[in-house]
Amino acid sequence: MSAVLLSRLKITDLTAWTALETGRRLLGRDHTLDRLAREQLFLFEPEAGGNADVFEGVLGEAVRHSNFFVNPNKESYRFLASSERGAEWRPPEGAWGILTRSRDDTRDEGLLQRLLREHPLRGLGAIRKARVWWLWTRGPGGGPDVGRCYAMLGVLRDSRTGLLVNPHGESALLIEGAVRWEKVERFLIEPAPAFRDAA
């Protein structure tokens, strides 16, 4: 079981604003994009055979009391220790999400080395990074119409379709309702599947 850190800007997130504006243009008149938020996800994976509780204490201190991961002047965060994170990850009220990761190995070796240098801790095998986009949409029927909105705003296909994910660099996991953390872990740990635009 891994520990998880989710951080987001509490000062204006200009990227989220631009994504919101661009998304609204792409969706057209039948769909509404009410809100869009962006989070950074860090997954702290224990060494093989180990447990996250070995390092979570020191790691939690580094998160709370240094600016290594989070600067409290501009960011807010949720640090979910392995025992606290629960079985599932739930989107914010009314939202659905797109979790995106690089197609390369998601481990950030440089960040890990820097963390070990700045905040020595034991038992941490890897830090993996991913981005989460939360979207609040409404379709013609009043519901979120996730299928259509994901097609329009999610994976890029051509200059008219898709926005938040370029499939040649990233792969995506649609989060519609609660998702099991094991699934998130597998998505981040296993190699990204080969991609072929089927159209």
Add this chain to the structure above:
Amino acid sequence: MSGADDRSLKALIAEAGLRLTPGEARRMLELLRRDPTRVEATIFDTMWSEHCSYKSSRWVLKQYLPTESPWVILGPGEDAGIVRLGTHDGVEYALVIAHESHNHPSQVVPVEGAATGIGGIVRDVACMGAEVVGVMDALRFGDPDGARGSTVREIVRGVVDGIWQYGDALGVPNLGGDVFFSPRYDENCLVNVVALGLVRFDRIVRSRVPEEARREPYVLILVGKPTDETGFGGAAFASAVLEESAEGQRGHVQVPDPFLKRVLLEANRAVLDWLHREGVVAGFKDLGAGGIACASSELAAAGGLGMDVDLDRVPAAREGYPSEVIACSETQERFALVVPERVADRVLQWYNVTFALPEVYDGARAAVVGRVRSDSRYRMLRGGLPVCDSPVEVITAGIEHRRPERPRPRGGAPEPLPPVHDHEALLRKLVGTPNLASREPIVRFYDTEVQGRMVIRAGEADASVMAPVPGSKLGCALTVDGNPWWVAADPYWGTAHVVCEALRNLVAVGAQPVALTDCLNFGNPEDPEVFGDFGRSVRGLGDAARALGPDGPGGPPIAIVSGNVSFYNEGSSGRSIEPSPIVAGLGVLDDWSVATTGALKRRGSVIVLSGARQDRLGASQLRHALLGKTDGSIPDLDFERERRRIYAALEAVRRGLALACHDIAEGGLAIAAFEMALGGYASQGIGLQIPISGIGDPPGMSSEARLYSEAPGFLFEVSKEKLTDFLALFERSGVDATMVGRTLEEPRFRLLDGGRPLVDLDLETLARIHAEALAPMVE
């Protein structure tokens, strides 16, 4: 407020969230002749902050600093200074320069703090009508290996990120700068920024309501980001001591946006071009500290007229901000423009339609928010009612504090340096110490090439050189310097040395020094010892600037055309930073093609030293490396000898008599020679050999002093063919010049003493140590 005693005044001020002293509050009442409104109190609080008012420093600066010379078009007083560059194709050009600090915000939110620093200084130069052609930064960080090393390293990384993220995106090349590490910056880093602009004489725009406003109606246009609460109280924040908890500072975080800024600068360019074509005279000012209140009142006061500002017409990020927030918030990316009412709609159209500001940023736009008055009354209106109403000169009058100065007690006799037994091990250590290691890992984040004007870039030579006017021979050079250990050891002479170093750096690339700017970073001015340091530092700065003009003390000085004072640089422990005057030197070249670097160029050439080594190793890098101390006596400085040396070096480089020229500074002759060898090694695989036996005055001094004395001087690489002419030039100028070494076929670095090698190392090894030392901090 009237009639209240000190205690109740204090309580009233604190309750309003202000920082005025009771004495200042009384002065405000005296000027207004009534109780202030909340908006007025906030305006005075902001305008009388140390940051905006220079209340402690102004009289010292006025007394000691020369600000005029034949090169100067506009000295301190507006947002930036302006200096003559030269004429090309019948058009006269000028350089615009401004220098600021953004220290406290960078300590608290390093990325945004440093970025906002770049953003602010760029506005200062842009609002004079100039195209911004470069930025430079002087950074002072704590000890990366000390007790607070982890925080220091976070700040280094954040500041570097902020600088590149803003500057690169804005499309302004980074001209380099300098970095210095010292434990006394642990709790209070320094981020000083310089911006350089290019403007045609006939296109200079002033930060004032023009004379024409007496003959036709003029309005105030506010353009840029919608006003919000960010940075409310920022000027006061900049003037306060940093508290331990960074949590408490968050309301002051300013959100920089280089993207909106870039579009704004393009739109400004189009608007100013159009106004010029139409023959319309405008006033233009950036919004920085003090926001709308400061910018609009200063525009009005500078033109001798008044203004009505309608706060309801200010585009705001949301509804319902209190009037004092709209009036004084320091929302980034805004400018104020004063234009005739008849062209206002056309100006709004440029911004809002042609450059589509509202589509580029949520709520961004240009709007008419005020009107110039024919009298000198300054009013702010909300809901049609005045929330500020006063003669404009009362708002901008400022305030003054005469602070006492007290010299610091002298320390005991400095501990002697231990002898060095292994010079190779020492050199290997020194080239990897934070203050002497390569800046390359930092510079690789900075875009030096954008705009295509670069001739010599950051890290290649002692100063950066640009060809600012396309197709012209006119060049300009910029450097920034300040050795805090020297100034701490001796505020007067240490600061004078800083000026000398800046000038040496300019002439080393063949540039004629024409102006200086200063950013004076000190601790709490209410401490008489801190203010004593300040006073002596300013005197050293002024005396050096007067003594080092090309014709000496009788002739014109190298004038100080812009600058900034930053006080209260201390952490919660109460320990203030080292007194840190930082000086930027601006030079011009009639023909930039003469500019060369400090790197060795050729096999078989001769190394010449000018500047005797002195047996003074106080506050040196060597002393710090061997003992961890920075006390002791710094080298002597003889203004007249230095002046002659500086201008002889200038002539040598201009006439092409030197293949390379490098100033001797931190780390002394050994490090200067090593830095020259590095470039020659990289380009051609050559090396350097210097026998040090003949160096030094008196002759008996230690090898440590010969190698590591930081006494002022230069090293030159001179070809055998030009050696006679080179030495003749120095002899004619009455300046010492001694052949001390030669370049080598092989890539080795050798320092010999009496034929015995003290150091004989391959340059590849040394280069790697030097190149990689800072990498882990930023990569």
Add this chain to the structure above:
Amino acid sequence: MARAAVVQIPGVNCEYETARALEAVGLEARIVRWNEPDSVWSGFDAFVLPGGFAFQDRIRAGAVAAKLNAVDRIASEAARGKPVLGICNGAQVLVEAGLVPGFRPGHVELTLAPNRAPRREGYLCRWVWVRAEEGPGREWFARGARPGEPIPVPIAHGEGRFQTADPEVRRRIQTDGLVLFRYATPAGAPAEEYPFDPNGAMLQAAGVTNAAGNILAFMPHPERALWLRQVPIDMAGDWGERRRAAVGTWGSLEGPGPGRVVFESLAARLRPRAAIGARA
């Protein structure tokens, strides 16, 4: 005289030196704003998307700009055979708009992923060397570059790693010769490691074209290597020698630099076309 449009998308910041580069090789250049009327674009013979940070690279470099109407219009002009050069951020826009490689028109077949090199993450500004390869883009953008000749040019990007997840796309890019410029060593050999390979791009690609060769997505900045004076004095190799020898001689330093070959090639290719157009 052939006319080139330098496309000013909000956040772009190299439009002026790019226009100067085009003028230096005898083209007429005009900076055209993204929101000018649709009819403006057909009046140009060539299009250059300059470097910078269009929309601040928000979401991904080039992602938002690729959706602009102006980019659609330029794509239509390119389909008629007009050349399009995307430099750095411009290259990112072309890739995100599906114009390069464009095997299936409009489909996005590549990305410019974040740089990846051992121990060096993030934005990187430095001079590198590239060499021109054989391929359909040569007659447009690399005429006059000798095979294997190392050309020094600066880069300044954080997302410059050409990459595709589709093995078929990669195969065709290689077999059709669409990698027009590859990162190289100072001696002109293909770059194998950092810093000569600055970002880990597939096939060491610095510049990729479409199959017709008239659209080039080029990560380095040739407009910043237009004059000899821009070459660093202490650079190794021939260009460094030339630069050092020219110190003190303004005329030589104001002479051509290594990146000019790209613009000269474009001008040479446009010359006969424009002449034909003028006669008609």
